[in-house]
Amino acid sequence: MKETIRQLTEAFGPSGYETEVTSLIKTMITDFVDEIKTDVLGNLIAIKKGASNGHKIMFAAHTDEIGVVVTHIDKEGFLRFATVGGVGISTLVGNRVRFPNGIIGVIYHEKADWKDLKIDKLYIDIGAESKEEAMEQVKIGEFGIFHREFCDLGNRLIAKSMDDRVGCAVLVEAIKKIKEPRNALYFVFTTQEEVGLRGARTAAYDLEPDLGIAVDVTITGDMPEARRMEVSLGKGAAIKVKDSSLIVHPKVKQILMDLAEKNKIPYQMEVLEFGGTDAGAIHLTRSGVPSGAISIPTRYVHSPSEMIDIRDVEASVDLVVALANKELNELN
Amino acid sequence: MDVKHFLRNLSESSGVSGYEQNITEQISTACTWADDMRRDKLGNLIMLKRGEGTKPKKKIMLAAHMDEIGLIITKVEKGGFLRFGTIGGFDQRVLLGQEVIVHGKTPSLGIIGAKPPHVQAHGEQNKAVKLEDLFIDLGYDTKEDAEKLVRIGDLVTLKREVIDLQSSLLAGKAFDDRAGVAAIFECFQILSTLHHEVDVYGVATVQEEVGLRGAVTSTYGIVPDLGIAIDVSFGDQPDLRESETIKLGNGPGIAIGPHVHPKVYDRMVKTAKEWNIKYSLDPSPSPGGTDAYAIQVVQAGVATILLSVPLRYMHTSIETIDYDDVKSTGKLMAMFIAGLNNEFVEGLTCF
Amino acid sequence: MLLAQLTEVNGAPGQEGEVRNLIREQIEPFVDEIKTDALGNLIAIKNPRAIGPKVMLAAHMDEVALMIVGIKNNGMLEFRPIGGIDPRVLVAKTVIVGKKKINGVIGAKPIHLQRPDEREKALSIQELYIDMGVKDKEEAKRLVSLGEIAYFTTKYEEFGEGKVKAKALDDRVGCALAIRLLQEDLSFPLIAAFTVQEEVGLRGAGVATYQIKPDLALILEGTTASDVPGTDEHKHATSLGKGPAITFMDRAVITHPPLVKELFALANEKNIPVQARRNTAGGTDAGQIQLTESGTKVAVIAVPCRYIHSPASVMSKKDYDGAYELIKHYLRCLEEREDFQ
Missing domain, CATH: 2.40.30.40 (Peptidase M42, domain 2)
Known part of the structure; x- marks a missing residue:
């Protein structure tokens, strides 16, 4: 499990350019699914057919991560950039970025007060000595990610892009564990979540599921003087009640809570007052899809060092597996 | 049926966005006129009254949202006090001192409190109390006792009985947009005495307050040729500009803007004049914020219009309307629908 | 002149009638079918029954x-x-x-x-x-x-070195491009959507796409150029006279990477100057078109315009013609490709 998370978090996949991640996942799961395909937006869709009278469940974990995109290369070879997805400026200065061909750069700032530090006062230095040299290595419009290695601290793990490679890892593990599911399972490794839940929207349209479940990260409130949030690391899978993109269907919430209780899976309730997940896009597809989300509690979300607890990941896998095998007639 | 009484009951019932079950039941029980009724996957209640025209009949959809804004429990504090967030757009300043119903294991009374003025620092009283500093007092003494009843993610609604003001004015909560639902009922009451060619779908939509969500999926399921959204609009009050408001007692506002089909607008205005129904023009340069915006762009596009019941003090527990406006909104829609024929509806895609 | 006529008619979001009528008049001789929908999008179809990729061109008719x-x-x-x-x-x-x-x-x-x-x-x-x-x-x-x-009430005028001043270049320049491109003789189905209500939230484009169901869409735009005094070079977004701008990302879309790559390569091959749009602010119809139904491959090709959303915007005729040339060549290339199906 930890090895799966390591491989996934070390892969390159800013929004719109997720192929390395989807290819990696494909090699991990091909032997365990009945069918596998991609669509126009690059979503990877893996299918386990299940029993003929089961419900169609779409599980979504997004493969993309936040990052940067080069917008300008100046005479001295410094790069200017825009952010891809919700990147906090405080996480940038001194941070390193990596481009697809392995080029590494460091982000720093023009002289300025921290208070009015804006993105256009930051630049990336890839060590080039001229514009020409820089342009041989990157071009305008090149997407990059934050460069950071995976660390195993025991129960706790740190890596970049735990959001949402840990969700991908949950689905990969679940795919391996689920043998003959009662329901028809569509595991969708989605693209472009960080820029507006885009991949999930077109995938859900195509699949027309009966139930949509996003597996994604959520923030915690268990750090010093943290924002009020009753989710903690190590206390189990978080069952979402709402976020800005979705109010979880009351029946779906109840199904997940009952499953956790029945199977003694540790869980906590999540009320997120901002942010969204793929389920937000899924539930508004066509004439509506009852949807919910299983969240993995994560500290320092959208920083290069996102921390999770492996026990919460295991609980999330168990919950996905339990749902895959549950008869869902109450959704009719 | 007494639609005004029905509206009172709706207003006093609880149905926060995503949790409209209770309102749905009341509406479906009261709905005696539908030929067919169903709920879609998101909980929209769709009530069909068939027209008398020849097949294939055109479809018109009337949409008003039944959800209300509310609060949601985010933490149970020591001493049994509850912290909360919002669902939908609440002004934090109107919450202090409100009585609420906490929908835990059983519905229970709570009071929204904050630090009393006596112990506040100098100058603090000039500032609004922030949402994160407010709490609900359930009357329990310990966290453990409170947790027997309430858990994180439980919903909270304001507790308010409808009161009558002078003439035909009413004050209460959630008239946004249950007044619109009442207008649909008024419409059908009249329509059942008239002939109409088109099939009419009355829809009580869900989750409008969190992003017009129910309208998106219900429209997809119906695929109407014409959509009328009925919502509330800012009524005249002393602290607002005249150009931002419509007058109470002057009938519905008829919106004009990108979300309104020009031919439907012309026809609606003509209908109002023909039947001597008062109305206000309601120019809307920024079209978002009502179900009309969502209905318009579903599938291959829907000709839409927005009618608004004027309402003062929006998103508070003392929303104030003139019931006569609800009646005239219903009447205007009924007359409009009775006058529709296939030819007019087909013409809506010809520009 | 086409662009003069197009910029001197008026069309607020939801009230695009004058623009629509003018465009209809211009394209009637070159297309097989013309239709409108409930929002007022004008959809023109060339070779509806032909075999080959279904290509959509999109430009919005409305102006602020x-x-x-x-x-x-x-x-x-x-x-x-x-x-x-x-x-x-x-x-x-x-x-x-x-x-x-x-x-x-x-x-x-x-x-x-x-x-x-x-x-x-x-x-x-x-x-x-x-x-x-x-x-x-x-x-x-x-x-x-x-x-x-x-x-x-701005009049269309040409001035300076190949520059144009007019109102509503965003996006009548896109409309003008689409009108010119519809005159090309091509073997596959080409559909132009002249969309409504882009300026109030990309409202018309999704609805049009739902009806068209294209394999590929090119969105033709007028986009911000800030190559003016007081702006650091890295904030120019686009520059006048350096060719059409190709979007890699904005607030509403990340354009289809292979398509963007092809466009740059083609421009290079045909010696057409072209620039990347060097900014990720703003959004265009591409955002809705990409996400309609099961998804569409999209690219945005824009003519740089200074002072957009003001009474008088300025563009370079060179960029306008460059955009036309680039797209024309791209459409011709598509004809020769067998892998498209």
Whole structure:
């Protein structure tokens, strides 16, 4: 499990350019699914057919991560950039970025007060000595990610892009564990979540599921003087009640809570007052899809060092597996 | 049926966005006129009254949202006090001192409190109390006792009985947009005495307050040729500009803007004049914020219009309307629908 | 001239009639079918039954404008922008108001009577008004009704070194490109969507795409150029005269990477100057088109325009012609490709 998370978090996949991640996942799961395909937006869709009278469940974990995109290369070879997805400026200065061909750069700032530090006062230095040299290595419009290695601290793990490679890892593990599911399972490794839940929207349209479940990260409130949030690391899978993109269907919430209780899976309730997940896009597809989300509690979300607890990941896998095998007639 | 009484009951019932079950039941029980009724996957209640025209009949959809804004429990504090967030757009300043119903294991009374003025620092009283500093007092003494009843993610609604003001004015909560639902009922009451060619779908939509969500999926399921959204609009009050408001007692506002089909607008205005129904023009340069915006762009596009019941003090527990406006909104829609024929509806895609 | 005609007609979001009629007239000889939908999108189809990729061109017909929302007792008109307008560009401009096309001016207090500190402050939209020269509210009401639109009155003119000044270049330049491209003789189905209501939230494009179901869409736009004094080079976004701009990402879309790559390569091969749009702000119809139904491959090709969303925007004819050449060559390439199906 930890090895799966390591491989996934070390892969390159800013929004719109997720192929390395989807290819990696494909090699991990091909032997365990009945069918596998991609669509126009690059979503990877893996299918386990299940029993003929089961419900169609779409599980979504997004493969993309936040990052940067080069917008300008100046005479001295410094790069200017825009952010891809919700990147906090405080996480940038001194941070390193990596481009697809392995080029590494460091982000720093023009002289300025921290208070009015804006993105256009930051630049990336890839060590080039001229514009020409820089342009041989990157071009305008090149997407990059934050460069950071995976660390195993025991129960706790740190890596970049735990959001949402840990969700991908949950689905990969679940795919391996689920043998003959009662329901028809569509595991969708989605693209472009960080820029507006885009991949999930077109995938859900195509699949027309009966139930949509996003597996994604959520923030915690268990750090010093943290924002009020009753989710903690190590206390189990978080069952979402709402976020800005979705109010979880009351029946779906109840199904997940009952499953956790029945199977003694540790869980906590999540009320997120901002942010969204793929389920937000899924539930508004066509004439509506009852949807919910299983969240993995994560500290320092959208920083290069996102921390999770492996026990919460295991609980999330168990919950996905339990749902895959549950008869869902109450959704009719 | 007494639609005004029905509206009172709706207003006093609880149905926060995503949790409209209770309102749905009341509406479906009261709905005696539908030929067919169903709920879609998101909980929209769709009530069909068939027209008398020849097949294939055109479809018109009337949409008003039944959800209300509310609060949601985010933490149970020591001493049994509850912290909360919002669902939908609440002004934090109107919450202090409100009585609420906490929908835990059983519905229970709570009071929204904050630090009393006596112990506040100098100058603090000039500032609004922030949402994160407010709490609900359930009357329990310990966290453990409170947790027997309430858990994180439980919903909270304001507790308010409808009161009558002078003439035909009413004050209460959630008239946004249950007044619109009442207008649909008024419409059908009249329509059942008239002939109409088109099939009419009355829809009580869900989750409008969190992003017009129910309208998106219900429209997809119906695929109407014409959509009328009925919502509330800012009524005249002393602290607002005249150009931002419509007058109470002057009938519905008829919106004009990108979300309104020009031919439907012309026809609606003509209908109002023909039947001597008062109305206000309601120019809307920024079209978002009502179900009309969502209905318009579903599938291959829907000709839409927005009618608004004027309402003062929006998103508070003392929303104030003139019931006569609800009646005239219903009447205007009924007359409009009775006058529709296939030819007019087909013409809506010809520009 | 096409672009002159297109920029001198008016079309606020939801009221694109004049633009639509002009375009319809222009394209009728070159297409097989023309239809409109419930929102007023104009959809023109060439070779509907042909075999090959279904390619969509999209350009929006609407422009930012002002909606009349109130009439004061003295007959002055209160207005609000429909679409994004910086209120600072409005003072002391002439406008044409409503269905009756009444002349008006946007007034402000004379400099002599302003306090020194007032001059430093931008006027808010609430402080501005349109003066039609009427005596009172009654006279105003006879001329204009609430909800009617006021437009800028800018004339199309060519000036300087190959530059064009006009209103509404965003996105009549895209409309002009689509009209020219429809005249090409191609073997596959080519569908142009002249969309409505882009400026108030990309409203028409999704609806049009739902009807068209294209394999591929090229969105033709006029986009921000800030290659002007006071702007650091890395904030220019695009520059006039350096060719059409190709978008890799904006607020609404990440364009289809292989398609973007192909366009750059083709421009290179054909020696057409081209630039990347070097900014990720703003959004275009591409955002909706990409996400319609099961998804569409999209690219955005834009003509750089200075001062968009103001009474007078400026572009270079070179970029306009460059955009035309690039897309024309791209469409021709598609004909030769067998892998498209």
